[in-house]
C-alpha cells in the first residue's frame with residue numbers, strides 16, 4: 580500500500596528562470612500559496628547568462644522599450660529585494676552607452692531618440708567627441724545614446740538570491756526534479772508518493788516550451804547565443820557597459836573582467852559554446868572597442884537559447900484550450916526589462932484585478948485579435 584502525500588498549491592509554476600521566478604514573486608505578494616518546479620537548478624536556462632543588461636533602449640535603432648521607465652524601476656525593485664539575500668554584488672547601476680555602428684545608423688538612432696518621450700534624466704544623445712572623451716577607447720561612429728539608468732546584472736547571482744528571497748516568502752521549490760504530469764491539474768514529483776495539486780499551472784520553461792506539444796499552436800523560435808567572460812590585463816577605462824550588436828558588460832564581480840554577449844544563431848546543431856562563437860564575439864567587440872583586443876589574458880564561454888515569436892514580443896496569458904493553464908515565455912532579448920513586470924501583470928489578470936496588454940497576448944499570435 581502506498582500512502583499518497585498530497586500537497587495543494589494555489590499556483591504551480593514550471594520553470595525557474597527569470598519568467599518563472601518573477602511570476603512566483605508576484606504570486607507570493609498576491610498571497611497565493613505557490614510552488615516552483617524545475618528539472619534543473621534555477622537559472623539553468625537562458626537566465627543563467629553570466630552578465631546581462633537591464634537596458635531600456637534596444638534593437639538596431641536603440642528604440643525605447645514598452646513603458647521603459649516603469650519596467651526598469653519594477654525590475655530594480657526585485658534586484659534590490661534579492662540583494663538582501665546574498666553577499667554577492669548582483670547588480671551595478673553603471674549606465675549603458677550605445678554607440679552607433681555607422682553614421683547612417685547614427686542618424687536613424689538620433690531620429691528615434693528625438694521622436695520618443697523619455698522621462699527627464701533617462702537618456703542623452705552624445706556626439707563622437709563626447710563619446711571618446713567620456714568613454715576612452717570606444718568608437719563613436721557618428722554618435723550614440725547614453726542611458727545613465729541602465730543596469731548591469733550578475734544573472735547567476737541574481738537568480739540564486741531571488742530564489743532564496745522567494746523561499747523566505749514561503750514559495751516552495753522542487754528543483755532538479757523529475758516529475759510526471761498526472762492530469763491537467765496535478766504533478767507527481769520524484770517519489771511515487773508525492774503529488775502536487777493545483778487548479779492553476781503556469782509554464783515558464785523557456786526553450787522547453789518549443790518541444791512541449793501542449794504549446795504547438797504558438798510560433799516559438801529558438802535563438803542561440805554565447806557569452807565570453809574575459810580577464811583583462813588592465814582595468815577598463817570606463818565603468819559603464821556597452822550595448823551595440825550584442826553587449827560588453829562590465830563585471831559586478833571583478834573590475835578586470837568584462838563579459839561579451841550576443842544571441843544571433845537562428846540555426847544551430849548543438850547547445851554548447853564553441854570557438855566560432857568566441858571568434859564572432861571577439862571580432863564584434865574589436866569593432867566597438869579596438870584597443871581592448873590587446874588586453875585579453877583569458878576567456879571562458881557560456882551559451883544559452885532564448886525563445887522568441889515573429890513580432891519579437893513576449894507572450895503572457897491563458898492557453899487557448901485549457902482553462903487552468905497559463906504561460907509567460909518568449910521574453911527574447913528583453914528578459915530583464917519585461918519578465919518581472921509581465922509576471923506581475925499575469926498574476927493581476929489571474930486575480931481579476933488587471934490584464935496583460937493585448938500586445939503581449941496569446942490571442943494576437945493565433946490571429947484572433
Ligand SMILES: Cc1cc2nc3c(=O)[nH]c(=O)nc-3n(C[C@H](O)[C@H](O)[C@H](O)COP(=O)(O)OP(=O)(O)OC[C@H]3O[C@@H](n4cnc5c(N)ncnc54)[C@H](O)[C@@H]3O)c2cc1C
Nearest residue numbers: 594596597598618624625626631632785787804883914915
Ligand atoms: C547569450 C545571451 C545573452 C542575453 N543577454 C540578455 C541581456 O543582456 N538582457 C536581457 O534582458 N536578456 C538577455 N538575454 C535573454 C534572457 O536571458 C531571456 O529573455 C530570459 O532569460 C528568458 O527567461 P525564461 O525564464 O523565459 O527562460 P529560461 O531562463 O530559459 O528558463 C527556463 C527554465 O525552465 C526549465 N525547464 C525547461 N523545460 C522544463 C520542463 N519541461 N520542466 C521543468 N522545467 C523546465 C529550465 O531548466 C530553466 O530553468 C540573453 C540571452 C542569452 C542566451
